[in-house]
């Protein structure tokens with residue numbers, strides 16, 4: 001195998017060093033991080049390859065099909081749902097597919113290789129006065145290809161949408177090595193959205209190699225609004241009113257009392273309780289902020305907390321890493337996990353209460369925030385933490401959290417993932433989630449990837 005790959009790609013692109021394999025063994029799924037902590041890591045890849053271009057990706061996939069070798073694409077490795085657990089497979093690390101085009105200012109588009117990282121794209125766009133608007137908390141540790149493959153959604157989705165709203169064209173290599181490209185177009189009516197098959201396919205239907213994305217001028221001004229509520233239900237109502245208005249917020253987040261306590265832990269003088277943070281940018285942002293404050297039935301809060309959120313919006317990456325390394329507040333056997341689900345406004349209240357109640361019986365601490373809003377519904381993002389007596393207990397606790405959240409979400413009429421994807425951790429519930437479409441997906445997989 002190694003000789004085949006070296007002949008194909010050159011020795012420098014084929015890595016079977018212990019460090020190379022260890023750094024591609026798993027993603028950020030807490031269960032996998034726990035296994036590292038326990039000294040029994042999940043089984044890693046047999047080899048890591050780093051192709052230089054789409055042609056080399058195609059060569060690897062052709063070889064993989066001929067030799068029946070499983071392959072796993074790897075972006076930043078920041079998935080949190082067991083998206084990466086190669087277990088003897090060949091990992092295709094896309095880091096060398098890192099070119100970025102000039103911004104097409106006339107159409108507001110940029111084309112980036114799958115391996116382009118969040119910071120590289122942000123800096124490149126900022127030089128010409130643009131931004132992508134896709135800002136997941138993990139932006140510093142994830143890639144363009146990974147965002148597309150997981151159907152990711154950034155924290156500014158109220159204005160910019162999810163990654164699926166930003167993709168205007170893509171290139172991918174299908175199993176067996178066939179290269180497919182979609183024309184870049186603002187919209188089309190040329191049959192089903194075939195590129196859409198790759199968006200959210202999590203590496204199962206091909207390797208995304210290049211993506212053309214919409215970009216936006218960097219906003220010049222921002223107006224922040226913080227409101228407080230006595231009960232979460234009133235805050236949810238406020239989010240609904242805002243999402244259904246024409247005020248165009250950039251960011252909307254509503255924390256329940258427990259999540260607000262976490263957010264406010266560095267602000268001991270702030271009153272506790274449900275907290276809504278939102279921002280408006282661009283033209284008339286002050287005016288739109290004022291109108292939102294009038295429209296939503298809440299009490300004025302401290303707008304500086306919104307600025308604090310902007311400054312610290314990606315701190316969760318380091319905090320999560322610390323807890324899972326046994327160095328955080330939850331002690332040596334601490335466990336933290338996050339599970340995001342979604343529902344229409346009609347079911348959201350029951351969904352929130354049902355999942356929260358179930359998780360509260362199984363976790364030391366459960367907080368929830370509404371992290372993404374739409375005219376027709378929202379995402380509920382649950383964060384659970386427990387101090388356990390052993391890592392084995394932590395594993396069991398995490399398994400229970402998933403079971404409770406998936407079961408109760410399905411029963412309440414919600415959808416089991418808003419943006420983290422399926423991976424292996426949600427695999428047991430996806431058939432029930434998709435219903436009849438599960439069989440269609442299975443047939444598509446079989447047709448595209450017969451082996």
Ligand SMILES: Cc1cc2nc3c(=O)[nH]c(=O)nc-3n(C[C@H](O)[C@H](O)[C@H](O)COP(=O)(O)OP(=O)(O)OC[C@H]3O[C@@H](n4cnc5c(N)ncnc54)[C@H](O)[C@@H]3O)c2cc1C
Pocket residue numbers: 027028072073074075076077078079080083084094114135136137138141142143144145146147148149150151152153154155201202203204206207208209316317320419420421
């Ligand atoms: C602390 C933290 C915060 C996070 N916050 C957010 C958030 O705000 N929003 C959000 O949406 N997600 C978030 N995530 C999850 C994760 O960052 C996203 O799923 C991200 O899109 C994954 O990108 P990646 O490049 O790291 O992909 P990887 O983790 O490398 O891969 C993810 C999956 O996609 C496949 N894949 C990767 N690249 C390709 C490719 N080029 N072609 C085909 N398949 C590919 C992999 O095989 C795997 O199945 C967070 C994760 C962490 C750890």
